[in-house]
Structure formats: structure tokens, C-alpha cells
Amino acid sequence: MQVAKVRGTVVSTHKLPGMTGVKLLWVQFVDEQGQLLPQYEVVADRIGAGIDEWILVSRRALAPDSDTDDRDLRPIDALAIGIIDTITLGNSLLYSKKDEYRY
Amino acid sequence: MQVAKVRGTVVSTHKLPGMTGVKLLWVQFVDEQGQLLPQYEVVADRIGAGIDEWILVSRRALAPDSDTDDRDLRPIDALAIGIIDTITLGNSLLYSKKDEYRY
Amino acid sequence: MQVAKVRGTVVSTHKLPGMTGVKLLWVQFVDEQGQLLPQYEVVADRIGAGIDEWILVSRRALAPDSDTDDRDLRPIDALAIGIIDTITLGNSLLYSKKDEYRY
Amino acid sequence: MQVAKVRGTVVSTHKLPGMTGVKLLWVQFVDEQGQLLPQYEVVADRIGAGIDEWILVSRRALAPDSDTDDRDLRPIDALAIGIIDTITLGNSLLYSKKDEYRY
Amino acid sequence: MQVAKVRGTVVSTHKLPGMTGVKLLWVQFVDEQGQLLPQYEVVADRIGAGIDEWILVSRRALAPDSDTDDRDLRPIDALAIGIIDTITLGNSLLYSKKDEYRY
Numbered sequence: 052m053q054v055a056k057v058r059g060t061v062v063s064t065h066k067l068p069g070m071t072g073v074k075l076l077w078v079q080f081v082d083e084q085g086q087l088l089p090q091y092e093v094v095a096d097r098i099g100a101g102i103d104e105w106i107l108v109s110r111r112a113l114a115p116d117s118d119t120d121d122r123d124l125r126p127i128d129a130l131a132i133g134i135i136d137t138i139t140l141g142n143s144l145l146y147s148k149k150d151e152y153r154y
Numbered sequence: 155m156q157v158a159k160v161r162g163t164v165v166s167t168h169k170l171p172g173m174t175g176v177k178l179l180w181v182q183f184v185d186e187q188g189q190l191l192p193q194y195e196v197v198a199d200r201i202g203a204g205i206d207e208w209i210l211v212s213r214r215a216l217a218p219d220s221d222t223d224d225r226d227l228r229p230i231d232a233l234a235i236g237i238i239d240t241i242t243l244g245n246s247l248l249y250s251k252k253d254e255y256r257y
Numbered sequence: 258m259q260v261a262k263v264r265g266t267v268v269s270t271h272k273l274p275g276m277t278g279v280k281l282l283w284v285q286f287v288d289e290q291g292q293l294l295p296q297y298e299v300v301a302d303r304i305g306a307g308i309d310e311w312i313l314v315s316r317r318a319l320a321p322d323s324d325t326d327d328r329d330l331r332p333i334d335a336l337a338i339g340i341i342d343t344i345t346l347g348n349s350l351l352y353s354k355k356d357e358y359r360y
Numbered sequence: 361m362q363v364a365k366v367r368g369t370v371v372s373t374h375k376l377p378g379m380t381g382v383k384l385l386w387v388q389f390v391d392e393q394g395q396l397l398p399q400y401e402v403v404a405d406r407i408g409a410g411i412d413e414w415i416l417v418s419r420r421a422l423a424p425d426s427d428t429d430d431r432d433l434r435p436i437d438a439l440a441i442g443i444i445d446t447i448t449l450g451n452s453l454l455y456s457k458k459d460e461y462r463y
Numbered sequence: 464m465q466v467a468k469v470r471g472t473v474v475s476t477h478k479l480p481g482m483t484g485v486k487l488l489w490v491q492f493v494d495e496q497g498q499l500l501p502q503y504e505v506v507a508d509r510i511g512a513g514i515d516e517w518i519l520v521s522r523r524a525l526a527p528d529s530d531t532d533d534r535d536l537r538p539i540d541a542l543a544i545g546i547i548d549t550i551t552l553g554n555s556l557l558y559s560k561k562d563e564y565r566y
Contacts, residue, residue: 052384052402052438054370059243061157063210065201066236075155075210077241077248079186083388083400091186093155093210098374102244107372107384107402111437126235128214129155132435133375138386140368141411145386162346164260166313168304169339178258178313180344180351182289194289196258196313205347229338231317232258265552267466269519272545273510281464281519283550283557285495297495299464299519308553332544334523335464361487361505361541363473392491392503407477416475416487416505420540441538442478447489449471450514454489 052107054135054146055080057100061093069125076100076131078108085138085145094129105135105146155210157238157249158183160203164196172228179203179234181211188241188248197232208238208249258313260341260352261286263306267299275331282306282337284314291344291351300335311341311352361416363444363455364389366409370402378434385409385440387417394447394454403438414444414455464519466547466558467492469512473505481537488512488543490520497550497557506541517547517558 055078063075074096080088092108100106109132138145158181166178177199183191195211203209212235241248261284269281280302286294298314306312315338344351364387372384383405389397401417409415418441447454467490475487486508492500504520512518521544550557 052436054402059241059248061210061241062239063236064239066210067201067233070236077243083398089186093157098376107370107375109435109437111435126212126214126233127155128212130376130435133372133379136371136373138368138370140386145368162344162351164313164344165342166339167342169313170304170336173339180346192289196260229315229317229336230258231315265550265557267519267550268548269545270548271510272519273542276545283552295495299466332521332523332542333464334521361539363505392501407479416473416478418538418540420538439479439538442475442482445474445476447471447473449489454471 052109052132053080054138055092055094055106055108056087057102057104057106058091059102067126070127073125073127078106078131080108081105092129094131095125095127096131098131098134100131100134105148106131107133107135155212155235156183157241158195158197158209158211159190160205160207160209161194162205170229173230176228176230181209181234183211184208195232197234198228198230199234201234201237203234203237208251209234210236210238258315258338259286260344261298261300261312261314262293263308263310263312264297265308273332276333279331279333284312284337286314287311298335300337301331301333302337304337304340306337306340311354312337313339313341361418361441362389363447364401364403364415364417365396366411366413366415367400368411376435379436382434382436387415387440389417390414401438403440404434404436405440407440407443409440409443414457415440416442416444464521464544465492466550467504467506467518467520468499469514469516469518470503471514479538482539485537485539490518490543492520493517504541506543507537507539508543510543510546512543512546517560518543519545519547 058079059077061075076094076096080090082088109130137147161182162180164178179197179199183193185191212233240250264285265283267281282300282302286296288294315336343353367388368386370384385403385405389399391397418439446456470491471489473487488506488508492502494500521542549559
């Protein structure tokens with residue numbers, strides 16, 4: 052997974068049926084020192100991530116919902132899978148949501 | 155997903171059986187500031203995207219149609235999954251179809 | 258998908274059982290202006306593409322043949338899926354097989 | 361697979377259900393000479409890798425546990441699959457855990 | 464698929480159960496002119512490739528063995544799928560195992 056900062060949202064009304072109800076975030080990746088990179092991804096969000104939060108991005112698909120048919124695979128290739136609390140390298144913090152992010 | 159602008163079309167008559175009836179678009183990716191990148195992709199289009207529209211591109215496969223066999227997986231690796239209306243970063247618009255695209 | 262020009266062939270006699278009978282082409286990708294890039298791929302060919310033809314390359318797997326077991330997934334990660342006739346960008350032709358390719 | 365050195369840990373409490381109980385490591389890739397690259401990955405760890413150990417990273421998914429439903433595919437796209445003991449190139453060692461890593 | 468030269472081996476004793484018995488090779492990719500690139504991959508080998516041989520590398524998974532359960536998908540993302548005999552571009556040989564590789 053890669054780490055990215057939530058920057059904004061993307062709206063699409065004319066889309067594939069499988070995309071209905073999928074919230075789309077525009078996120079920007081950070082490098083190994085926590086600096087923003089000039090690289091974005093549009094990710095599906097099912098965890099309710101907010102602007103400026105740091106998230107984990109997986110490029111795997113959404114698991115089919117347990118109450119839908121196995122063949123209903125949504126055409127998603129990137130997904131917010133967790134909001135990051137801390138990143139610790141050795142004895143130092145690279146990132147802490149408590150310090151850097153305020154509601 | 156990545157954001158791309160529709161630039162043209164690709165025609166192939168001699169192709170794998172699974173490609174029959176698949177409309178192919180030549181799209182060019184945009185960077186995190188909305189500028190065109192020198193990178194293209196040929197994507198399958200099932201949403202009817204038009205020239206100059208901005209679309210979301212997923213590199214996942216087409217879901218098998220509900221009325222076809224599960225094993226009929228089309229050999230597609232990139233797909234237009236939605237036409238973009240707006241991209242909003244913080245309080246500003248990076249892109250609005252209303253402003254930038256006219257029929 | 259990406260566009261590539263067929264440059265040659267690759268022969269491998271000692272290989273995985275799933276590779277038996279798979280014809281392998283050495284293809285070179287073109288950029289968004291139709292120029293050859295210094296990037297190649299070895300692709301499986303089931304459409305009979307010839308030297309100098311432009312093809313569409315998908316990085317998805319071969320669909321299992323309808324007369325084989327579902328579990329017989331060949332270990333292929335790149336595939337020629339169509340021979341390109343034309344690429345049209347706006348009102349101009351980026352490529353036409355008729356003009357640029359002769360048997 | 362690629363080779364990476366374990367540098368730290370990532371904590372996320374608000375995440376997708378499928379991520380519960382998954383330990384996340386921040387790892388940094390090494391190049392073909394064993395030097396650290398400025399490229400990281402957050403990987404799921406089920407082998408108990410420790411700080412400074414060298415591991416093999418696969419970008420495939422976690423296999424569904426044999427005691428869970430097939431559809432419970434965790435949304436993981438990178439995984440620690442082995443702790444490296446030695447890397448031998450020709451007659452010389454590129455890396456030996458015995459020499460370079462001490463508990 | 465990409466072409467790579469076998470350079471060495473990787474040993475890992477502490478690993479995921481699915482990795483047991485998998486031989487791991489350290490291979491280095493070649494470019495479109497046959498020159499070694501500073502890019503390696505650790506690949507699973509089931510074809511018995513030897514040092515200095517040129518192989519085809521696929522980034523697809525190992526097919527489940529026909530005598531194992533479908534769910535036993537090994538966590539492998541790169542695989543040696545064939546030992547290369549010749550690469551022919553137009554009328555010239557880019558590589559011939561007979562000429563360049565001796566036991």
C-alpha cells in the first residue's frame with residue numbers, strides 16, 4: 052500500500068452502473084519522508100476519510116459486498132482502506148494524526 | 155483511478171473474439187494540476203464518452219455481463235468508468251465540465 | 258491497452274507446460290505521437306500479427322479456452338488482442354495501416 | 361518479488377473491516393546492489409518480520425484463510441512473504457542476515 | 464513478459480506456508496538492445512533455469528497445481544516461465560543461447 056493525503060473530491064454522474072454510490076476522493080501521494088509528491092490517484096472511499104487526512108491506498112478491488120452477487124465486481128482499481136494514526140520509523144514519528152491533523 | 159481526456163478513437167477489425175463490439179478510445183492522462191501528460195492509454199468505452207471529455211480510467215477488467223458466461227472475460231485491461239463533472243481540491247475547482255467542455 | 262509495433266519473435270523450448278503452443282512476439286511500444294519507444298514487451302499472439310504491424314497490447318491474462326478446465330490459466334501477462342487499422346485523433350490520422358504498412 | 365528492509369510500523373484504527381488484525385510494516389526497497397532506495401511500501405505482515413530485517417515483498421493478495429469464505433478477500437495489495445537469509449550472486453554474497461543483522 | 468538474465472539465488476527459511484519448496488532466483492532485466500538494466504526481480508522458478516541463462520519473466524501468479532485446492536494460491540507475483548533459445552528481430556539475432564551461453 053502507499054500513503055496519500057486527501058485533497059479533494061471527484062464527481063461523476065454519468066458512469067458505469069457498478070459505480071453508483073461510490074464516493075471518489077482525489078488523493079496525493081507522499082514520499083518516504085512524508086513530503087507530498089506530484090502524483091495523485093482517484094480512490095473509492097468507504098471509510099469516510101476527510102480532507103487533509105492521511106490514508107492507506109490499496110490498488111486492489113473492492114470486495115464484493117456479502118449481500119450481492121459474486122459477479123458484481125465494481126470496476127474500481129484503487130481504494131482507501133484505512134485512515135492513518137501514526138507512522139513510526141525506528142524511534143521517531145514520521146507522522147501522527149494527533150499532531151498534524153485538526154478537525 | 156486516473157483522469158484522462160478523450161482525444162480520439164482506435165479501430166481494429168482483426169482482433170480476439172472477446173473484443174467484438176468493444177469501442178476503443180485513445181485518451182491522454184492529465185497531471186495533478188490538470189495539465190495534459192505525454193501519456194496515453196487505449197481504453198474500452200461502455201459509457202459513451204465524447205472527444206474532449208474528461209473521464210475516469212480504471213485498469214481493472216470489464217465485469218462479465220450478467221447475461222454471459224463467467225468465463226467470458228474480455229481481454230481488456232483499461233476501462234472508461236465515468237465521465238467527470240467536477241474535480242474539487244479544497245475550496246477551488248480543478249475542473250468543471252460545464253466550464254471547460256461544450257457540446 | 259498500449260500500442261506496439263511487432264519487431265520479432267522469441268523462441269523458448271524449455272518452458273512451463275501452460276506455455277506450449279503459445280507464439281511469442283517481441284514488440285516495441287509507441288508513444289503518444291506514434292514514435293517508437295525504447296521499451297519492449299514479449300506478448301502472446303493468438304491473432305497472427307505480422308512483423309511491422311501495429312497491435313493493441315493488453316496486460317491481462319488469456320481467457321481460459323472454452324474447451325479447457327477453468328483452472329488451466331496460462332502464465333501469460335501480456336497479450337496481442339487486436340491488429341490496429343487506424344488511430345484517429347480529432348480530425349487527423351495518427352496511424353493508418355493502409356498507408357504505413359505493406360505486405 | 362522485490363527486496364525491502366523493514367523500517368517501521370503504520371497504525372490505523374479506522375479502517376475497512378477486512379483490515380482488522382493485519383499488522384502493517386513500513387518497508388524501504390533496496391536496489392540491485394543492496395543499497396536503500398527512496399521508495400517505500402506499506403506491507404501486511406503475517407511472518408513476524410522485525411526492524412532492519414530484509415524481506416521479500418509480493419504485490420499479490422493474501423490468500424483467503426482456509427477457514428473463511430472465499431469472498432472474504434482482504435483489501436491488501438502488498439505482503440511480506442519471507443525473511444531473507446542470503447542473496448547470492450554468482451560466487452559472492454550480496455546479503456547475509458547472519459552478517460548484517462543482529463538481534 | 465520481460466526478458467531477464469539469471470544472476471543468483473535468494474534463500475528464505477522463515478516464510479509463508481505457501482512459499483515452501485519454491486526456488487527463488489535473483490534475475491536482472493535486459494533492455495530492448497539486450498543490455499543488462501539495473502533492475503532486478505526475485506522470481507519463482509519451476510523450470511530449472513541456471514545462472515546466466517536468459518528467461519521470460521511473467522508477473523502473473525503460479526497456476527494452482529492440479530492436485531491442490533483452488534484456494535491454495537501461492538503468494539507469488541513473478542515467475543520464470545521459459546528459458547529463451549533465440550530472440551530474432553527482423554533478420555538479425557538479438558540473442559541466441561547457443562552463441563552466448565555455455566554450460
